[in-house]
Amino acid sequence: MRTSVSLGLVLTVCAAGVLAAPPKVVSERTIHGFVNPESVGCDPAGKAIYVGNFGAPKLDPGKKEPTGYISKLSLDGKLLDEKYLPAKGAEPLHKPKGIWIANGKLWVTDIDSVREFDLKTRKDRKVDLPGENVFANDPAIWGGALYVTDNRNDLLFKIEPADFLDAKAAPKVVKVLDRAGSASIASTAEGIRYAAANGARVINCSVATPDDAPALREAIAFAASAGALVVASAGNEHEPASSGRSQAAAIAAPNVIAVAATSPRDGRRLAALSNFGRTTIGLAAPGEGVLSTARDGGYELRSGTSMAAPYVSGVAALIVGLRPGILGPDLRAAILSAAAPSTLPISAGYLDAQAAVRAVTTRAVYDLGQRPQVQVVRADASRTMLLLNTCALGATAAIRGYRIEVGGRRVARVRGREVLHLLIRGVRRAAGRRIGVRALGASGRTIAVGSARVAVARETKPDIGGAKVVRAT
Amino acid sequence: VTTHAARRVLCVTLAGLAACAAAPAAGGAQTPPPDAISMSGSNTVVPLVADLVFYYRRTLRRPPHFTLRGVGTPTGIADVARGITRIGLAARGAAPGDPPGLVFTPLAISGLCLVTNVRNPLANVTRAEMQEIVSGRRTTWAGLPGAAVDGPIVKGGLQPGLAGDELFREVFLDPATPRVDVRSFPTFGTLRAFLLATPAAAGYMDFAFLAGLHVVPYEAVPCTRATIASGVYPGRRQLSLVTRGRPRGAAGRFVAWTRTSAVARRVIATRYVLAR
Numbered sequence: 001m002r003t004s005v006s007l008g009l010v011l012t013v014c015a016a017g018v019l020a021a022p023p024k025v026v027s028e029r030t031i032h033g034f035v036n037p038e039s040v041g042c043d044p045a046g047k048a049i050y051v052g053n054f055g056a057p058k059l060d061p062g063k064k065e066p067t068g069y070i071s072k073l074s075l076d077g078k079l080l081d082e083k084y085l086p087a088k089g090a091e092p093l094h095k096p097k098g099i100w101i102a103n104g105k106l107w108v109t110d111i112d113s114v115r116e117f118d119l120k121t122r123k124d125r126k127v128d129l130p131g132e133n134v135f136a137n138d139p140a141i142w143g144g145a146l147y148v149t150d151n152r153n154d155l156l157f158k159i160e161p162a163d164f165l166d167a168k169a170a171p172k173v174v175k176v177l178d179r180a181g182s183a184s185i186a187s188t189a190e191g192i193r194y195a196a197a198n199g200a201r202v203i204n205c206s207v208a209t210p211d212d213a214p215a216l217r218e219a220i221a222f223a224a225s226a227g228a229l230v231v232a233s234a235g236n237e238h239e240p241a242s243s244g245r246s247q248a249a250a251i252a253a254p255n256v257i258a259v260a261a262t263s264p265r266d267g268r269r270l271a272a273l274s275n276f277g278r279t280t281i282g283l284a285a286p287g288e289g290v291l292s293t294a295r296d297g298g299y300e301l302r303s304g305t306s307m308a309a310p311y312v313s314g315v316a317a318l319i320v321g322l323r324p325g326i327l328g329p330d331l332r333a334a335i336l337s338a339a340a341p342s343t344l345p346i347s348a349g350y351l352d353a354q355a356a357v358r359a360v361t362t363r364a365v366y367d368l369g370q371r372p373q374v375q376v377v378r379a380d381a382s383r384t385m386l387l388l389n390t391c392a393l394g395a396t397a398a399i400r401g402y403r404i405e406v407g408g409r410r411v412a413r414v415r416g417r418e419v420l421h422l423l424i425r426g427v428r429r430a431a432g433r434r435i436g437v438r439a440l441g442a443s444g445r446t447i448a449v450g451s452a453r454v455a456v457a458r459e460t461k462p463d464i465g466g467a468k469v470v471r472a473t
Numbered sequence: 474v475t476t477h478a479a480r481r482v483l484c485v486t487l488a489g490l491a492a493c494a495a496a497p498a499a500g501g502a503q504t505p506p507p508d509a510i511s512m513s514g515s516n517t518v519v520p521l522v523a524d525l526v527f528y529y530r531r532t533l534r535r536p537p538h539f540t541l542r543g544v545g546t547p548t549g550i551a552d553v554a555r556g557i558t559r560i561g562l563a564a565r566g567a568a569p570g571d572p573p574g575l576v577f578t579p580l581a582i583s584g585l586c587l588v589t590n591v592r593n594p595l596a597n598v599t600r601a602e603m604q605e606i607v608s609g610r611r612t613t614w615a616g617l618p619g620a621a622v623d624g625p626i627v628k629g630g631l632q633p634g635l636a637g638d639e640l641f642r643e644v645f646l647d648p649a650t651p652r653v654d655v656r657s658f659p660t661f662g663t664l665r666a667f668l669l670a671t672p673a674a675a676g677y678m679d680f681a682f683l684a685g686l687h688v689v690p691y692e693a694v695p696c697t698r699a700t701i702a703s704g705v706y707p708g709r710r711q712l713s714l715v716t717r718g719r720p721r722g723a724a725g726r727f728v729a730w731t732r733t734s735a736v737a738r739r740v741i742a743t744r745y746v747l748a749r
Contacts (some may be wrong), residue, residue, distance in 0.1 A: 252555040254511065254542075279551040279572055333542035337516055338659050341634025347551040348544070349634065354660045373684055375743040377528075377736070389528075389736075421531070 033079050034071065041099035041106065046119055048080070049073040052096030052108060052133045053468020062135060062152075064111055064442045066092030070099070074426065086115075087122035098138035100146075103145055105163060107146060109136035114148055116165045127324070129157055133361045143244035164324075169317035172200065185209055189219035196223040201320045202331075202397055204313040206233040206306035217251055224255040227326040231313045233305035234275040240330040241277040249305075250280050255328030257316075257335060260346055261308040270344050281346040282336050285311035310328050315353045323360050334360050374439045374450030380457040386411070386472075387457065388422045390437050399447065405436040406454065411472045426472035431456040509538040510724050514549020514562030515636065516660045517679050518712050521581065521744055522562060528736050529727055537723045544659075546636045550575065553591035553715050559724040561715035564636040577713040578720065578728050581741045584680040585640050585708035586696035587689040592672045593622045595689045603645050603691075606675065609653030614673065622673050628655040629667050629676035636710070637661065641677050644708045645691070677708075681744040702746045711748060 036054035038061070043050065055067030070093070072084035085106070086093050093420050106117045110126075112134040117124040119287050129136055135152035147160035149155070176191035177184045181404035195203050198221075203223060209216070234241050234246035241249045241258060258281045261271040270276060271288045287308030294300040316331055326334070338356035339349035370415045378389035388404065401415040404424065412424050431454050439448040523541055530536035546563045553561030554572035560646060567577040587603075589595045596619030598606075605611035606626055614620035630652075631638040638657075646652075650727070658664040661679050668674045669685055678686060680701065689694050691707070700706035712731075720728040731737045741747055 252557045253515075253555050254552075278547075278570075279554045282548060282551075329542060333513065333544045336544040336548045339545070341545075341547075341632055343634070347548045349547075351627070352659075358663075377739050377743055389739075 004196070006112070028335075029078050031073065031079060033082055037071075039099040039108070041095055041101040042075075043101045043106070043119060044105070045104060047075050048119070049075060049077075050084070050099060050101065050106060050119075052099055054095050057317055061095055061097065064094045066094060068093035068096045068110065069106065070096055070106070070117075074471045080176055084122055085117050085122060090124055091121075091126065097136060099127050100139040100141055102141055103163070105165060107139045107141070107162070109139050109148055111136060114146065114159065118165060127159060127164055142303065152291045160272045169202075169321055171317075183207075185213045185215050189213070189215040192216075192219040193222050195230045196226040200405070201228055201328075202316040203228055203230045204310055206309060207246050208235055209248075216248060217253070218257060220248070220253050224253060224328055226401055227327040228255065228330045230256045231309050231316060231318055232256055232258050233309040234258050234281050235275070236261075236273040236306075238273055238306045239275055241275040241280040249275070250277075250281075255332060257282045257312055257332050258307040259305060259312050259351075260284040260344070261303070261305045262344075262350070264288045268342070268350070271303065271305075271308075273303065274308075276345040278345050278347055281337055282332075282348045283312055283351050284308070284342065284344055284346055284349070285351040295330055300466075310415065311353075312351055315351060315356055318353070319360050322357065372439055372448040374402075376435060376437055376452035379435045379452050379454045381427065381454045382457040384426060384428060386422075386424040386427040386430050386435070386454065388419075388424065388437070396447060399426050399439045399443050401446075403438040403440060403446075405438065406430045407433040408436070412470050413473065414468070414470060421468065423469045424472050425469065430454045504705055508539050510560065510727060511540045511558040512549075512560040512562055513542040513544045513552045514565035514715070515546045515559045516543035516581070516662070517637070517681075517714070518562035518580070519543040521681070521712070521716075521741065524740050525676070525731055525737055526727075528740055529730055529734075532730070532734070532736070535725075550715055553717055556717065559716070560720075560728070561716050563713045564710065565640075566713055574717055576716050576719055577711075578716070579711050580714050580731060581618045581712045581745035581748050582701060583710055584696050584701040584706055584747050585637060585644070585677050585710065586680055586683060587645070587675075587688040587691055587708075588668060588678045588683065589675050589689055590668060590672045591685065591687045593620060593688045595619045595675075597690045597693055599644070599692055600708075601620040604647055604650045607646060607652050607655070608650050608732050624673055627674045629664055629671075629674055630655050630657055631659045631661070631664060632659055635659075635677065637677070640708060640710050645677075680746075698746055712745065 013114060034051060034053050036056065036059050036217060037051050038054055039052035041050050051071045051073065052182060053069050053071060054061070056065050056067055069083040070085035071079060072081045073079055093108070093115065094110050100107045104119050106119055107405045108115050111431060113126050114136060115126050129150070130150065133152055134150050137149040137151045141162045144161055146159040148157040148159065150157060174191045174195050176187045187337045192203055192205065215353050223230055230248065234249045248256070255344045260281045260283070260286045261274040262278055263269045263271045264286060270284065275281065285308040287305050288303045289301045290303065290307040291299055292302040312335065319331060319334060325441050334357045336348040338352050340352045340355070342349040355460060374390055374397055378387065380387045386406070401413065406427060411427050412422065414422065433454055434448060434451055435454050436451045438446045441447040519541055522627050526541065528537045543742055545564060550563055550571060552558040554575060565579065567575070587598060593614065595617060602611065602617065607628065612625055614624065614626055616620055627641040630641065656667065658667060661682050664676060665678060665682050667688070668676050668678070680696065694700055694706050696706050696708070714728050714731065716728065717722060
């Protein structure tokens, strides 16, 4: 179904933004070539108008369908490119509900996310909005922040920075040393606290203390509560890191990664100076002959685990740039689980930047990277009701609901992707027959099926726990 | 505190992600409550335990909170040994090099099955053929029983050193067999995606992740629940919950539940063979 919009209306919106002129219809010409156009924005600098299309012939604003696109028009109403955005090969757009254009960038709400496009290069980036059942409506930018309404949950999201397309890690230095190069435990701990409190997501820390340091432990716990990861160098004594020194590395916390150094000869041996530990040290990274900045303003080759830790911090920062919402313990898990196994006396292995980044970008971990599967854990029937337990595995995010069949006939249909725990009333003579549980995707098609034979309920009053009660259809 | 400039650099450098710090999903501090039962370890065991946790929480009026992270078996064991987590998830049983004082509670018995793409339903593979394939002496599918694709054999496996790859090496390979041109992957999930997408691929897979793949009998022994349970199939391994000392408190109750509850046994049995 092709629809049209009035050029007069489009130009009025544009003119209002550019000239602050009173609304005036300048043309009654009608432009064709849209499919359920929903939103429009104008780019005075680029002299173009952008129209968001749902793309699907049926108008269903809440349904996720990869049919959306944004058309580009000239200011005089000529259709320049029907499907200008997203670029070919980019992640598809679903329902471009609202558009905001500023500084050569276009922001568009897309049900449960916001996409930012560079209008010149067509490069884009997405930020998922937190929460369940989100329905993003309109975006607006003010003071460096992007505001998005959610008219299903009655919320207003604030996203900072608004221009997140090219957001990169910005290193900051918190000075904890005095002029002689010494520091107290208190000042180091305070530095970690300050960094975490001021939004640091990754804290690279090379400290060596001869005593147990409760203040340091507390500071790391504080960083954990702020979602920050602490990357600590293992220390340069060539001894087990749990020997009492190198406290930051030895501190047992879910948001700490301790890093040993490898030798540059083959990049696979432990450096002669590096501390180690099968339980204390997670990773190894290059730490001998590393080109580093010098105090005199130039560069010099330095060795030590202090040189190795920043490699891990850099990879962590890369991941945070890709997954801004990731928290310290999850960031640690992502990096450690992607490490290349080694025979060194450390726990996880060598830092593998590519595998770590791939793991978070392609969501290659089991539960998200697998095809959805449905397994029937329990199906018991009495004379008139059926108690059903299932588990859904794999990419369950694609599941939108379930259809339950007994002996090939539909008995119930439920929405949601949660694991099913149902008591279906009104099902007769189900015992002994085959039950099928079909997981349905957004389009209503079956994407996974689980089946089992229905057993006879042994108890007259079965424990239904928190089962959802539905009536057979 | 003293420093030795040449050996230790004492500084705190912040990779503060100003651009991302206040992104919406960051949402500020989100830490589990102090009484949470934290678990970390094998990426293979994580999905099974996630389901068990789901059902366990439904059995209690005030269920404890759980945190679950896939970091690999070695780090999972290291985390529980250091007290970072309450329970470690291991895709193996106890081994001589493990830290002292750890208790491995069997959760399930899994199998490591040999697989090909469904378009290439290989009928069987012998130990001798396996050595030839892995070492590169046999490079094409020609002559193998049931092979339906032509051309080179594309080999895939886990990264060397991971528990699954170690088991494959121990069970299916001779000590002298070199591995030539084997593409390695960090998890069974990524390996499975590769095997599904590559018609000429051959590899191995955990028993729970076989959907969509053709399972190849080894020395005429199929990789099935029955052969794994009976021990006839050689590539079997234990999945374990690891605790520091005997499991106690809330974590102990969960571990005991996985061993005794009928629901837990059913959940485990949907994927694996029950451990005795």
